[in-house]
Amino acid sequence: MKTQNTENNRVFEINTLEAANEVEQYVIDLRRDFHLHPELSLQEERTIKVVTEELTKMGIEYEIVPNGGVIGFIEGNQEGKSLILRADLDALPMKEETQNLKETKVVLSQNDNAAHTCGHDGHSAMLLGAAKILSQNKQYLKGKVILAFEQAEEIGGGIYELLNRLLKIGADGVWGIHLKSDVPSGKISVDSGPRMASAFSFDVIIRGKSGHGSRPDLATSPLDCFTNFYDNLRVMRLNKLDPFNPITFSIGSISAGSASNVIPETLQFSGTARFLQYEQGEKAEKEFKSLLKNICDLHNCTYEYVKEPNAMNLFVYNEENCAAIALNSIKNAIGENAIIHYPAWMASESFGFYQKYFPGVFAFLGIENFEKGTGAEHHNAHFDIDEDVLKLGVASTVQYTFDFLNSEKELNYQSEKKELKDLFIEIGFPVPSWATDQE
Incomplete structure (x- = not known):
């Protein structure tokens, strides 16, 4: 002492x-x-x-x-x-x-x-x-x-x-x-x-095709695209990333639509990933981008980065x-x-x-x-x-x-x-x- x-x-x-x-x-x-x-x-x-x-x-x-x-x-x-x-x-x-x-x-x-x-x-x-x-x-x-x-x-x-x-x-x-x-x-x-941890953040707009709630078959819902992406993002930790290196993902905000009977044209979401090894962060960034592209293609949607994920070595x-x-x-x-x-x-x-x-x-x-x-x-x-x-x-x-x-x-x-x-x-x-x- x-x-x-x-x-x-x-x-x-x-x-x-x-x-x-x-x-x-x-x-x-x-x-x-x-x-x-x-x-x-x-x-x-x-x-x-x-x-x-x-x-x-x-x-x-x-x-x-x-x-x-x-x-x-x-x-x-x-x-x-x-x-x-x-x-x-x-x-x-x-x-x-x-x-x-x-x-x-x-x-x-x-x-x-x-x-x-x-x-x-x-x-x-x-x-x-x-x-x-x-x-x-x-x-x-x-x-x-x-x-x-x-x-x-x-x-x-x-x-x-x-x-x-x-x-x-x-x-x-x-x-x-x-x-x-x-x-x-x-x-x-x-x-x-x-x-x-180090981190990367992301802010993404998914664009589909709006339509009336009575005919979802004539619209392309960005919400369907996002939910598919989000489900696969959660699974990504299991089948794409090293299980011995910690990483977390979180979605902090989602916004889409303004009326109950209108399928929205766009959906915007943002969040972060946190990791303790830079290589894990780089891998997660790469898989995030690949997954987003593939899911949007699958749903006939497009996407735009308001803030592109960039794994920081910090x-x-x-x-x-x-x-x-x-x-x-x-x-x-x-x-x-x-x-x-x-x-x-x-x-x-x-x-x-x-x-x-x-x-x-x-x-x-x-x-x-x-x-x-x-x-x-x-x-x-x-x-x-x-x-x-x-x-x-x-x-x-x-x-x-x-x-x-x-x-x-x-x-x-x-x-x-x-x-x-x-x-x-x-x-x-x-x-x-x-x-x-x-x-």
């Missing part, structure tokens, strides 16, 4: 859990403030104001990256490596319920059109708590800490600007925490390897040696009993972009507590946080920071060689106009 650093041949000991206990109420208060005043992606003006005011109080220099977020700098007294500590700022466009799974929530959004139902309020509060401890002990830091508060994580809208700036600053590693609704409260996973992947450092950090900070081995999460996260260029760890911190009613799925209106775990996230972040900066372990890591703009174009992410205008 202690981290040791040497200076002038003297040993200083910092009990990271004790330090986290001292800032616990500060972190909880911040989390509740963020939760009361949620802001949607790229609209986080008040949230950024709170973050920068707190950094100013701590004496931490910072810069605001337009449409990207906030970057803060904590310089240690000794030369060394640099580590990025990342959190996200935005809320979701939804109204939350007053109740969690058991009781009334301790804090509710004051904005009916936005709510922190993914945990970003907790992430930002924990990072500010860690920053407070690190700034108070910067004389023991060997190297530099870079605080990254990312805008618009939910829509991937802030990552380009923020990461573009971080690449110019440079760093040796990255760390982040995501609260996890189905992990028991106080347990934390820092497993190595794939931790969150995973949250914990570098093995960084994960080993993190494992020891958790044991030292909050105890071996806090460790849990948890399978990869099939959701996607912009943290994968950081790990393209910096080796690091994305930790899952559990908030499932049946007695308190926390544990509803992320993006669910009943989602709530067990605030007692926030101090554990702070202690783990501080401990990993010291341990990583002091570590001389060789990392088995190759940074992405492509320029950020080229990487975004390759995987189909939007590139800001200023970046393309420079060509």
Whole structure:
């Protein structure tokens, strides 16, 4: 539970859990403030104001990256490596319920059109708590800490600007925490390897021939075509894709027709696929396109891609040696009993972009507590946080920071060689106009 650093041949000991206990109420208060005043992606003006005011109080220099977020700098007294500590700022466009799974929530959004139902309020509060401890002990830091508060994580809208700036600053590693609704409260996973999925999304219009409901034989129903395609898409996992590599498919929206007695001309559907191996994603993309063409031909329909599926090679992947450092950090900070081995999460996260260029760890911190009613799925209106775990996230972040900066372990890591703009174009992410205008 202690981290040791040497200076002038003297040993200083910092009990990271004790330090986290001292800032616990500060972190909880911040989390509740963020939760009361949620802001949607790229609209986080008040949230950024709170973050920068707190950094100013701590004496931490910072810069605001337009449409990207906030970057803060904590310089240690000794030369060394640099580590990025990342959190996200935005809320979701939804109204939350007053109740969690058991009781009334301790804090509710004051904005009916936005709510922190993914945990970003907790992430930002924990990072500010860690920053407070690190700034108070910067004389023991060997190297530099870079605080990254990312805008618009939910829509991937802030990552380009923020990461573009971080690449110019440079760093040796990255760390982040995501609260996890189905992990028991106080347990934390820092497993190595794939931790969150890559994806492709699709948006398709199927065109048939409209007609009267009394004579379906004279029409060509795009709905019949879609249902056949959807049934075969579900079967595709069994007879076309490697059963040992995880993949999920989901259809999120379908729209067709406007009257009960009219067979519609068109049907539009959209959805996503998630996978943990790029080869599996490539295969799924190829089979999806082949299946859509063949089914549409069979039904005498045509199709058009509003958004064509494009398998992205973008995973949250914990570098093995960084994960080993993190494992020891958790044991030292909050105890071996806090460790849990948890399978990869099939959701996607912009943290994968950081790990393209910096080796690091994305930790899952559990908030499932049946007695308190926390544990509803992320993006669910009943989602709530067990605030007692926030101090554990702070202690783990501080401990990993010291341990990583002091570590001389060789990392088995190759940074992405492509320029950020080229990487975004390759995987189909939007590139800001200023970046393309420079060509």
